[in-house]
Amino acid sequence: MQTDQSRCACCGQPVADDVELCPVCESQLDLPPTEPIKGHEEVEQEPGRKLRTELVDLSELPNAFTMDNGFSYLNGDVVREVINGKVAEPDQGRAWQDTVAQWLERLCSDLGGNYVVRESGRFVLLSCVSERRANLLFEISEQTLDAISEELGKAAWMMGPGQYPIVAFRDEVEYRCYLRHFHSRGYTEQMVADTEGSCPGGGYVHIALPPRTLQESKCMLAHELAHATTAHLPIPRWLSEGLAMFIERSVVGDPSISVGHELINDLRAFWTEKNIQTFWSGESFIVPGISNELSYEFAEILFRYLLKSGKDLIGFLQAADDRDAGQTAAINLLDMDLNDAVVEFLGPGEWRPNRMAIVEAWKMAGWQQGESGRPPERTP
Numbered sequence: 001m002q003t004d005q006s007r008c009a010c011c012g013q014p015v016a017d018d019v020e021l022c023p024v025c026e027s028q029l030d031l032p033p034t035e036p037i038k039g040h041e042e043v044e045q046e047p048g049r050k051l052r053t054e055l056v057d058l059s060e061l062p063n064a065f066t067m068d069n070g071f072s073y074l075n076g077d078v079v080r081e082v083i084n085g086k087v088a089e090p091d092q093g094r095a096w097q098d099t100v101a102q103w104l105e106r107l108c109s110d111l112g113g114n115y116v117v118r119e120s121g122r123f124v125l126l127s128c129v130s131e132r133r134a135n136l137l138f139e140i141s142e143q144t145l146d147a148i149s150e151e152l153g154k155a156a157w158m159m160g161p162g163q164y165p166i167v168a169f170r171d172e173v174e175y176r177c178y179l180r181h182f183h184s185r186g187y188t189e190q191m192v193a194d195t196e197g198s199c200p201g202g203g204y205v206h207i208a209l210p211p212r213t214l215q216e217s218k219c220m221l222a223h224e225l226a227h228a229t230t231a232h233l234p235i236p237r238w239l240s241e242g243l244a245m246f247i248e249r250s251v252v253g254d255p256s257i258s259v260g261h262e263l264i265n266d267l268r269a270f271w272t273e274k275n276i277q278t279f280w281s282g283e284s285f286i287v288p289g290i291s292n293e294l295s296y297e298f299a300e301i302l303f304r305y306l307l308k309s310g311k312d313l314i315g316f317l318q319a320a321d322d323r324d325a326g327q328t329a330a331i332n333l334l335d336m337d338l339n340d341a342v343v344e345f346l347g348p349g350e351w352r353p354n355r356m357a358i359v360e361a362w363k364m365a366g367w368q369q370g371e372s373g374r375p376p377e378r379t380p
Contacts (some may be wrong), residue, residue, distance in 0.1 A: 051102050056089050056097040057103045068181045071110050073102045076202040096162045127168035144222045144251050148229050155317045156229040165206035175210040197228035222251035236322040237282030241296055242303030257300050270294050273350050280325035280353040281361035325353035
């Protein structure tokens with residue numbers, strides 16, 4: 001028999017009376033989800049736990065937060081200035097960990113309901129899912145982070161004493177409303193609605209997840225953790241997404257993308273010597289429909305092509321710059337012109353990144369050049 005009749009006992013989501021598996025967390029509805037997760041220590045909620053404020057007290061720091069859409073967003077630059085200026089270097093990792101804890105508790109209060117903050121290892125999770133579901137998400141996250149570290153080595157950014165924040169939203173409305181703050185430039189309402197997981201870079205790098213099945217959440221975590229661990233690098237959008245797609249497939253166990261005649265024909269029909277610059281700039285990824293679809297597919301194809309070259313891909317990731325779409329780094333470290341890589345799939349043409357065209361594409365997308373020449377509010 002189904003427990004709690006209209007709601008799943010594991011994640012609390014409404015379910016129909018005639019289903020055996022919860023459509024969100026895939027729990028058996030006739031079994032209480034109390035069995036421990038093998039190889040993972042369960043995390044207990046600490047109600048009313050005292051937050052550490054000795055190093056940083058955000059309640060006494062003006063402008064530590066921006067309120068928008070009913071949510072508290074951390075002003076990372078403000079906090080960073082305080083931590084770098086007032087906290088001894090050996091204690092700065094803990095200061096950031098305390099900062100994130102204070103921020104998530106405040107965001108927890110904004111969300112209300114039965115949201116709670118849980119910690120485990122290298123992650124801290126704000127959600128309203130059951131303890132069992134939380135532990136599954138922690139286990140998946142730890143395994144994914146290990147896989148990323150093995151693949152990327154020194155190019156991956158690890159938090160050190162800090163933790164990766166994950167915010168798992170209860171419903172689509174809260175998720176979309178929260179993301180509007182980060183997608184203010186160049187993104188329509190429909191683009192925000194279509195987002196399947198996000199790694200907002202503004203304020204403090206974290207992962208936001210919509211309510212999905214456990215398998216879908218695993219895919220999203222793998223993809224967004226790839227973004228989170230390379231958020232410190234000024235890599236172009238195509239390289240960031242190609243890497244994330246590669247990591248996602250590797251973690252989930254999906255086969256590599258099939259580069260058959262149909263896909264090649266689609267790519268050649270869509271990409272031209274002119275609009276290829278929107279691919280290099282990243283603009284094509286936020287245009288709904290075929291542009292978005294073929295941008296992600298082409299990014300993964302190019303990344304795998306570079307991976308097979310046997311060259312210094314880690315060095316390339318560390319040196320690639322979005323102002324020229326990684327062209328200089330490709331020549332110096334891979335001994336390869338990106339034009340030649342594209343020719344392998346699109347045929348002869350003038351495909352190489354053009355700096356002036358990239359800047360123009362940023363302007364067309366609604367991005368403004370920052371001091372370094374990069375769009376300052378781009379979310380990876």
